[in-house]
Amino acid sequence: MSSIHITLPDGKVLDVPRGTTPAEIAQKISPHLATEALVARVAANGEGASGGELVDLGRPLEHDARLAILTPKDPQALEVFRHSAAHLLAAAVLELFPNVKLGIGPPIEYGFFYEFLRQEPFTPEDLERIEAKMRELAARDLPNERKLLPKAEALELYRKWGQGFKCELVEEKATEPMVSFYTTGKFIDFCRGPHIPSTGRIRAFKLMNVSGAYWKGQEGNPQLQRIYGACFYTQAELDDYLHKLEEAKRRDHRRLGIELDLFSIQEEAGPGLIFWHPKGGLVRKLMEDWLRDELLRRGYQFQLVFTPHVMRLDLWKISGHTSFYRENMFGAIEVEKADYQLKPMNCPGHILIYKSRLRSYRDLPMRLGELGTVYRYERSGVLHGLLRVRGFTQDDAHIFCIPEQIESEIAACMDFAFAVLRTFGFEKYEVELSARDPAHPEHYAGSVEDWQRAEGALVSTLERMKIPFKRMEGEAVFYGPKIDVKLIDAIGRPWQLTTVQFDFNLPPRFGLEYVGEDGSRHQPLMVHRALWGSVERFFGILIEHYAGAFPAWLAPVQAEVLPVSEKFVDYARKVSDALAEAGFRAHLDDRNEKLQAKIRDAQLQKVPYMLVVGGKEAEAGTVAVRHRSKGDLGPQPLAEFLAALRKEVESRASH
Ligand SMILES: [Zn+2]
Ligand SMILES: [Zn+2]
Secondary structure (H helix, E strand, C coil): CCCEEECCCCCEEEEEEEEEHHHHHHHCHHHHHHCCCCCCEEECCCCCCCEEEEEEECCCCCCCCEEECCCCCCCCHHHHHHHHHHHHHHHHHHHHHCCCEEECEEECCCEEEEEECCCCCCCCHHHHHHHHHHHHEEEEEEEEEEEEEHHHHCCCCCCCHHCCCHHHHHHHHHCCCCEEEEECCCCCEECCCCCCCCHHHCCCEEEEEECCCEEHCCCCCEEEEEEEEEEEHHHHHHHHHHHHHHHHHHHHHHHHHHHHCCEEEEECCCCCCCEEEEHHHHHHHHHHHHHHHHHHHHHCCCCCCCCCCCEEEEHHHHHHHHHHCHHHCCCCCCEEEEEECCCCHHHHHHHHHHHHCCEHHHCCCCCEEEEEEECCCCCHHHCCCEEEEEEEEEEEEEECCHHHHHHHHHHHHHHHHHHHHHHCCCEEEEEEEEECCCCCHHCCCCHHHHHHHHHHHHHHHHHHCCCCEECCCCCCCCCEEEEEEEECCCCCCEEEEEEEEECCCHHHHCCCCCCCCCEECCCCCEEEEEEEEEEHHHHHHHHHHHCCCCCCCCCCCCEEECCHHHHHHHHHHHHHHHHCCCCCCCCCCCCHHHHHHHHHHHHCCCEEEEECHHHHHHHEEEEEEEEEEEEHHHEEHHHHHHHHHHHHHCCCCCC
């Protein structure tokens, strides 16, 4: 029998008989590896280290190759695992509902789905039965077996079975004469694979919901029912996921926005347009005050600007937005036979301010900052609370500078971005640098030197500031490289926030110049930067991050004063007046309600402090302090409470 050479990831070479399977090799390496193994990656000897194809552990190896045995530690294995869970779902559904027609069943971010055509909708009770059947089939540890059939036979098989969608897939996707199939119990699927060897290890899963989806996602095609499932290696991971999902629901800013009376979206006014109610408006004012103060403190003196909401359409032709940004813009408005455009961006406005007079190198860097409201067309289907809207206010700035200034300007932007994270209570973040695709310089505005200098400056600034970052090759937009900062919220979700972006497109389009030290004209560099992105979106993120319980410095009401009975309303009023005089936002609950009910309402409104006052407190000049999450803090002299609250607010403590 001839033998083949199998090279393992550590460089070791095994001499094995032709036809040996990865499972057998795993067993040879260690019995532990064999029990952990899910799938194998096989690469021809000449291929790069990351290349190779995933194959079943039971697939015989016919040639010399490099082989990696993948276990749950490998991210690629999880997709295979979840794909096998999708097959398990289909197998269970076929047992219970033998007449369904099958669509597709891929792995997804948190698990899997499979599509079925069935007249009646799947009910929650059906899902329970299906899940129970999946557990039964998993416990039987059914093998996932691969079979090859000639294409004609495969089509015949599906035709006889009445699986029209599968016939369609075989017709379209089977490019080779032999077609691969996988069977799990009675379920047989046209599938490239690979799969895990058997169903026994699929234990930590839960069917989540059913939703309608057109076949191949195309309107007009038959509507299938997609059953979604969450699936992880371990129950602990699944529980963690389900817990986060619950938390996300509890924190949903759309629900909290109503409960806490922060904002609304009015159908009468149109979708994606935000109404800030007094309490939300107050939080916004506090956020904006902080931002404007920081802008001025950080050297943006006298450079806060305001620009019109509507400008001539011609301006957007010069900027190029009418071509590359057309589909995100509202339609033009005609006034006195000229077309005007609701602004989708603030950049051209700031450029016009720059261009309003001849600039010298001594005027640079010029940093123009604006809380600028823009309007963008988003399809109604993608609108989402405060996070995806049609009208929003960007905390926008544009920096015009000379090449020698870019590093310090970028460093200042990053420093400001981290101040945002700290101030608003975020501890974790991720930074990404989007670079151009070096193979296609023709896809980009600006010269190769411009790009190299800009990317170099971004990298060296991040390195000098010791900020870890991920380099995203080929991810830059056509007009310049950028840095993105994603914050990670209280339940581990990433949110794209700060952007620092070079622009090699707009300066030449608008003919921007400055007079250099040499007396001749040069083109300035231009950088767009936004810290929050938009006030609306950042507010939405804050609501979810804090679950509506804003820290004292941002809370619309900082203290609720609660007299234990009507008898003590006078003293309660004195307390709330003292708070107001000291500059705090206090509210007196003088309703004729039981104390317990008042406390409950203040808790539901997530007011940081409740000050309960009765006879004892009136006599001693104290307040009984209750904190929304720490509970009862006992009696304190009023002056002492005021001093402590002042400290908490001034330090912008985040909890
Ligand atoms: Zn499949
Ligand atoms: Zn801009």
